[in-house]
Amino acid sequence: MPELPEVEALSAYLSERLTGRVIARVQPVAISALKTYDPPVTALEGRTVGPVTRRGKFLDIEAGGLHLVVHLARAGWLRWKDSLPAEPPRPSPKNPLALRLRLEGEAGDGFELTEAGTKKGLAVYVVKDPAEVPGVARLGPDPLDPGFTVEAFAALMRGDRRRIKGLLRDQSTLAGVGNAYSDEVLHVARMSPYKIAASLTEEETVRLYEALGGTLRDAVERSRGLAAGELKAEKKLGLRVHGRTGQPCPVCGDTVREVSFADSSLQYCPTCQTGGKPLADRRMSRLLK
Ligand SMILES: [Zn+2]
Numbered sequence: 001m002p003e004l005p006e007v008e009a010l011s012a013y014l015s016e017r018l019t020g021r022v023i024a025r026v027q028p029v030a031i032s033a034l035k036t037y038d039p040p041v042t043a044l045e046g047r048t049v050g051p052v053t054r055r056g057k058f059l060d061i062e063a064g065g066l067h068l069v070v071h072l073a074r075a076g077w078l079r080w081k082d083s084l085p086a087e088p089p090r091p092s093p094k095n096p097l098a099l100r101l102r103l104e105g106e107a108g109d110g111f112e113l114t115e116a117g118t119k120k121g122l123a124v125y126v127v128k129d130p131a132e133v134p135g136v137a138r139l140g141p142d143p144l145d146p147g148f149t150v151e152a153f154a155a156l157m158r159g160d161r162r163r164i165k166g167l168l169r170d171q172s173t174l175a176g177v178g179n180a181y182s183d184e185v186l187h188v189a190r191m192s193p194y195k196i197a198a199s200l201t202e203e204e205t206v207r208l209y210e211a212l213g214g215t216l217r218d219a220v221e222r223s224r225g226l227a228a229g230e231l232k233a234e235k236k237l238g239l240r241v242h243g244r245t246g247q248p249c250p251v252c253g254d255t256v257r258e259v260s261f262a263d264s265s266l267q268y269c270p271t272c273q274t275g276g277k278p279l280a281d282r283r284m285s286r287l288l289k
Helices: 004-018 150-157 164-169 179-189 202-223 228-238 282-288
Strands: 023-028 049-055 058-063 066-071 076-081 097-103 110-115 123-127 257-260 265-268
Touching: 004 049, 004 058, 004 076, 004 202, 004 228, 066 076, 076 228, 150 164, 150 202, 164 179, 179 202, 179 265, 202 228
Parallel strands: none
Antiparallel strands: 023 097, 049 058, 058 066, 066 123, 076 110, 097 110, 257 265
């Protein structure tokens, strides 16, 4: 799933290509992806694109007073096309194409939103105000916002009885961090994903805050200037523990382990994060019974 750094890079990439251009056609293909109907998507046609920004993990494309807001979810992606085919896209269960946006001009350039797999989560909204999108209205503070100080972060942790892994991923607590970067942040901070937020000492709070900002800024820096098609590979390369079960930890050489849940899994290094003790994994214990 694209998280803050990838969506940040995507918004910069799109900003260069879209801002100042006029939208010619917007064609939804997967109707389930379209979450709003008033104003209709066609209302974007003929409008000039303004700023393209990121809100948490949402992309916000402003065009003449309207906003095309996109959430790529788990398997959604954006592909830039220098020349889109003239014929309208045909919906089919096997077609990963969810929406096509073509710009005015002879080249017929623009982008396509695609979504692989059967679990459809990609969401597209056309609204007058981004706050009309429930997921945007709920967003907590953005960790890259200059106003997001260590004091603001400490206030979020204070009194919160949740495990820090869950807290970091909760979009209404903190905007933009998902499963991958929360694993990375916790590895950099040398903290167990199961640690309770309220139990953090002042020193630990500062360490986690610095790991959060540092990890995200590094990832944004690495993604800067990359084309949409290169972002996924760059993300994978930069990860230290996420998705690396069984591989050596790049810091200490211990084996990266995982805990699996119904629809996700987390990865961590026991030596760096849990005092050398592996965390209980329900799936593993079931297999061992
Ligand atoms: Zn390690």
